Amino acid sequence: MLPLLGMKSNPSPETKELVLQVVESILSVPNAEQVLVSGYVRKGERLLPASALELLLHLAFPSAPVEETDRFETIYPTLRCVAVAGVNGSDSRKQLAIQIQDLAWRAIGGGNAKLSDKATGLFVLSLYHNPECYKRWDRVYEDDVDKSVAILRKLKKL
Template sequence: MEVAVEDESNSKADETEKAIASFSEAAAKIDPSDLAAFLEQLLDKFWCLPEDQVGIPEEADISFFLALLILKQFPLSHISTSVYDTSVDWINKLPFLTLRAFVLWACKSLADAKPTYQPVALLIGLAMILRSKPAALTAVLPKLRDRPIYQGLDKLPLLVWMMAQASQGDLSAGLYSWAHNLLPLVEARTILVNRAVRDGERLIPPSSFEILIRLTFPPSSARVKATKRFEKVYPLLKEVALAPETATQGNAVEQIFTFSLKLAGEGNPGLAKEAAAIAMWSVTENVDCFKHWEILYKEHLEASVALLVVLGTAVAAAGGVAGAALALCSH
């Protein structure tokens, strides 16, 4: 049995090497000027069938998973710069609806058990589109999420790979796709919140959480298209960042309190409100943060006043015994 497994492994390795060699030879034979002329002809014609858009030569009849392995061992960067730039220039001339249609069609073909078109050719074209036009992926996320053909654990490698390609062009698009489509597939909220610490390190360390808050609550003049994507994923990532832990909880909470107190005094109303709320959470979560606050408040007077206002509002809302207890803690 061991011999049989070894033979099968060697056979797959040989198949991969042959496919990589075939791909390398095909990529090397592409002439940039001929490719440019061919693509210009396509632009002059009235065509809309995505299958007409696949022009990468491919001879090996291989599976989708083997194609992914080939691209991992022979990355897209090994395609000559002139060929890649020529292809991307042409992609940028296409209507966005055409690109979106191609992404869906390519996904459907790759998700099929017996794809009609060669996986390597589709993956190369898809990678170029996702890297140069990441919005083509975010635009089709609802369909990728709702249609049965794209669902199932066997489709995860394709989905993860697509998000990785989109992240090359726009990191926020990759994060947006990850939060909207990948996390729900694995019931990630419960898993991530319950396992916020891995090997003694938080999944979202305080330093990364600070960056996330700044990106989600920028000044009004600095808002960009990606801001909305961060706003979408922020609630879940915040929950993971603030999830309770055991041994390292105190240190992490103190770090969160320190940067949130600083952010509360930077003069950005939206950021200050969120930071003050997080700072308040910190002092109620860990009493040592009060001692830390006594050290820091002189350097952050404006932020400390903002935090006291939040605490005062909470006291007024709580009322009675609970309010008196909170007031005592605030004092």
């Protein structure tokens, strides 16, 4: 349902409200997070693809908060867990790590501290799930040293 919000540059308030109501309803079911995370892949498709995670990241942590921001921020942790769920070391998990690394790199910096912090966390997560992500980071770290410093600070806190 989140991709519906990304189909237009500015979805209607009614569309946002309906999507939020459905997601909040699903997440209010007992053990919803556990069920969603354990059923992370259905027939080769992720329940929450990386593109939807990127959209959710921007809806939950916009540069200029809007009326729905708090609600998106509330559902973000659960949906983030669903998006990154997978079997450690599997090929699909490694591919997902690369996709997450790319979306996180785009979101780090830019003057939005909260978005940057969450994106930096996602970037670090990608490093944890796929050693290839270190090589990919090595190829781009000089492109934006500030982003790399933020990532190193996050790694230092671990």
